[in-house]
Amino acid sequence: MSAARTTAEPLKIGLLGAGNVGSQVARTLVEERALISSRVGAPIKLIGVAVRDVEAPRDWKIPGELLTTDAEALVDEADLIIELMGGLEPAGTLVERALRAGTAVVTGNKALLAVQGGKLSQAAAESGALLRFEAAVGGAIPILRPIQESLSGDRITKVMGIVNGTTNYILDQMDSTGAAFYDALAEAQRLGYAESDPTADVEGHDAAAKAAILGALAFHAPFSIDDVYCEGITSVTSADIEAAAASGYVIKLLAIVEKNDDGAILRVHPTLLPRTHPLASVRGAFNAVFVVAENAGELMFYGQGAGGLPTSSAIMGDVVSVARRLHSGPDHPGTTDTNGDSQTVRALPVDDARTQYYIDMEVADREGVIAEVARVLADHHVSIESMRQPGSVSTDGEVDTEAARERGAVVQIVTHLAKEKHLSDTVSTLRALDVVLAVNSVLRVEVEQ
Numbered sequence: 001m002s003a004a005r006t007t008a009e010p011l012k013i014g015l016l017g018a019g020n021v022g023s024q025v026a027r028t029l030v031e032e033r034a035l036i037s038s039r040v041g042a043p044i045k046l047i048g049v050a051v052r053d054v055e056a057p058r059d060w061k062i063p064g065e066l067l068t069t070d071a072e073a074l075v076d077e078a079d080l081i082i083e084l085m086g087g088l089e090p091a092g093t094l095v096e097r098a099l100r101a102g103t104a105v106v107t108g109n110k111a112l113l114a115v116q117g118g119k120l121s122q123a124a125a126e127s128g129a130l131l132r133f134e135a136a137v138g139g140a141i142p143i144l145r146p147i148q149e150s151l152s153g154d155r156i157t158k159v160m161g162i163v164n165g166t167t168n169y170i171l172d173q174m175d176s177t178g179a180a181f182y183d184a185l186a187e188a189q190r191l192g193y194a195e196s197d198p199t200a201d202v203e204g205h206d207a208a209a210k211a212a213i214l215g216a217l218a219f220h221a222p223f224s225i226d227d228v229y230c231e232g233i234t235s236v237t238s239a240d241i242e243a244a245a246a247s248g249y250v251i252k253l254l255a256i257v258e259k260n261d262d263g264a265i266l267r268v269h270p271t272l273l274p275r276t277h278p279l280a281s282v283r284g285a286f287n288a289v290f291v292v293a294e295n296a297g298e299l300m301f302y303g304q305g306a307g308g309l310p311t312s313s314a315i316m317g318d319v320v321s322v323a324r325r326l327h328s329g330p331d332h333p334g335t336t337d338t339n340g341d342s343q344t345v346r347a348l349p350v351d352d353a354r355t356q357y358y359i360d361m362e363v364a365d366r367e368g369v370i371a372e373v374a375r376v377l378a379d380h381h382v383s384i385e386s387m388r389q390p391g392s393v394s395t396d397g398e399v400d401t402e403a404a405r406e407r408g409a410v411v412q413i414v415t416h417l418a419k420e421k422h423l424s425d426t427v428s429t430l431r432a433l434d435v436v437l438a439v440n441s442v443l444r445v446e447v448e449q
Contacts, residue, residue, distance in 0.1 A: 011079050012047045012078045013029060013079070014048050014050070015081075016075075016081060018062055026062050036319070047074070050071035051069065078098075081104070081106070087111060095109075100123050101127065105132070108133065115225060117224065134318045135318070137163060138314075139314060143161075148217055155295075156291060158292040159218050159290070162287050163255045164206050164210075164287070166202070168284065171252060173188075174236070175245065178238065203232035218291075219345045221264065227266050229267040229269070230267075237441065243388075247412070251272055254273075255267075258353075259345065266347060270443055286304065351419070351420050352421075359414075359430070359442055360411075361412075361440060377415065380422045380425050381418065382416070389412075
């Protein structure tokens, strides 16, 4: 890549993909060309949009002369490629082709980055190409650039966020309206927050991909989605939501990446948050990311997490930033900075995490049961922070005073902070006790620092 562009020729931009986001990006590049050029400080020009079907209807009618099915030729001609195709292939091959040729790339493809981010970063570093992907995490929320640039002189110790709008909408509906999981999911689909196949969202896979990207940037290590422990929200019940509310908590699906002396732990799972925590107030399909750094302290970034317009805003922010560097010359080659101290930060298993557990179980309603449960916790080096006995539940999960006499009592425990492995072993032992009739729910608890 040259140190700077001195020619008066426009910066040639190629767009791969013209779906919901791609169409909005194309519209901005065409209709707002003069404005974008003025902000870059040099002329820009959209030279082509690679699509599978040039006749397909789109949110914005792209001029026919821009549409092409020859993505490779477009990659080879452009100075800057915007990849919005999604998926691993052919997106991965095309992005790598561009980077190895020294062509700058802006992408919002979280799945690609979570799987091949290390390889693509290496390709960018070797050729000096610029690689940006702000839109891959949090939609319109500007979180990656602050991590890469604003906090580059600080040490980030933890990043924790609500990074999937679909699951946040579902859990918020369950909490605020009492809706059942599948009713809330159906409403999310009706509103366009959830896909017809919501598996990637509700099983946590989308959030796990974003956690891998956040961890890679925060801790300068080439983490992938395989390094992320992942649980979805399909097992969260209305009873869990009600019990959490009664104890002053709200349940959120969190992506958490945290660093300790031995390495970094990356995890995604439903979490009980105190209602006083800043993330607890994030409603609907909004996203928010909470960052903890040694010197800056606690920071939170909040905004729209999905949709064509918000995501296109993040894409265009990257486009302007990259175009400026191409015009004036970059401060340094490469941009992802995931290789800096990767030899010193390794992914640790979730067993090494230190967290708290919320355990909801049915126990025999007789003398000495609570003492036996407490003994199991103590044997596993786990102590009890709080305990509630709200009543009993029947086999359909509803509170039932008659069942209290016939089946047993409900006990809800919140533990103190302990190692994940000790907590997991504790639950396994509790399940095996004769006095424990059922362990209904086990959820992690995140406390305010």
